[in-house]
Amino acid sequence: MSHRVFVCRCEDVTTHEIEDALDRGLSTVEEIKRYTGLGTGPCQGKECMCTLVGLLVSRGLADADAVQPFTARPPAEAVTFGALAAVPESPPEKGGAS
């Protein structure tokens, strides 16, 4: 196996590729996500984002008091189209099953 240190296993982003992004002057969470694909796989950043932020903060590239994560959007968990299709267009106001 080649020697690699993975930051994001979903998208196979290594520290080598993060260094490459930093060399190109990209230094924010958002920029590095867009350039490397980090955080865009099945885990949606749950495993890698904090590791990246820790790296940026330790290098002085991000301010620990101001740094923010990338946006968390639904779906946070896997859901099937079949399940989504079972929701009526306007959910009832009161409790009950259908």
Added chain:
Amino acid sequence: MASGILLRRGDPPWTLDYDGRSIPCAPGENVAEALLAAGELGTTRSLKFRRHRGPYCLSGDCGTCLARVDGEPNVRACLTPVHDGQKVVSQNRLVGRGPDPSALADKFFAKGMDHHHLMVRPRALNEIMKEVARNLAGLGTLPDRVDGRGATFRHEAPDVVVIGRGQAGRAASQEIRRRGLRCIALERMPGGAKHDDDFDAGVFGIYPDEGLICAAAVEPRATDRIFTLRPRHLVVATGARDPMILIDGNDTPGVVSARGLVAAMSRQHFRLPDDVVVIGPDDPGARIARGLNARHLRPQDVERIEGSDAVDHVRLTDGTRIDASLVVLAPRPGPASELARQAGAPVRWNGAGFEVQREHPGGRVPSPGPWTLWAAGEVAGVPTGRSAHDGQVVAQALCHREGAES
């Protein structure tokens, strides 16, 4: 095949079929646990470098235990209960078993792969590359059949919704119910429901503008269930998780997250092999290593984790070789704040992750939704040992406010 890294007491009564092999499994286990117990550590290959990957987080967060289960692709093995005769097929492997020519990518692109510019020009080469990428890098293929079972839908408008039934969430929901409010407590890891209003379902979306929380339970064999919830109060108790530790070979099958492993062991009473290594800072690494009766190593002392389809040994910076069949990564946990953030909660960096900011300890969280928003336990940066107490404090504050309003 490697030896099993989770050991059982006694022989399991069931078997599942994994790529044509018979794998023992026991009621209450999930598919990932059964595979690890059988020594099937590498269950897929990675996207670009085509390296072996397998179950890592053991708690539904990462994406490397995705498998085809009973004809349904992209199922998280660690969230799927086993059953006798279950059919499990590995995904994203060019050939089921044996040498996979695509694995040469790891050697060929030893330095790294600039996929932005790789074979983009000339166009003819780009066409070939497109075909290769589409066939190798994709996730599972289509399901065996159209699922005509549909899904059941249920809407509820309880007083309180608690997300998470870990220490903080359990303590909060018990206290809220004790004070006479209706409280629905959701948990995505199946099993462990003890109350009629304990739902085994994962919250996938929080929509503060609509005042809705959406949760789903997806299991290949059962009919999907979907829930919409419209509570007056929302408590987020989603805990924390282990961020990746930056060590060479940290993706090798047989490397698992400490939190996921500890939770699996407490659910299923597995034992561990003798050659277990825990890598992490003194806090929490040393404590976790003691609990698992394993050897503790600090990340700065580790040169790399060695192995191809399974962990073989750990090499230290001083050249020492430590044989290991299981490597446990124990970093400082980062709060699991995605759902709180969807609900509009402010977060701040705490050195390991983004924790939810409360007005004061045990206090509420500023929120744009039609509910009052609360966060309890590790998601708010509270240490594990104080999570249950924090859940109770938050529940009391919530109920006090409810009493003042009504």
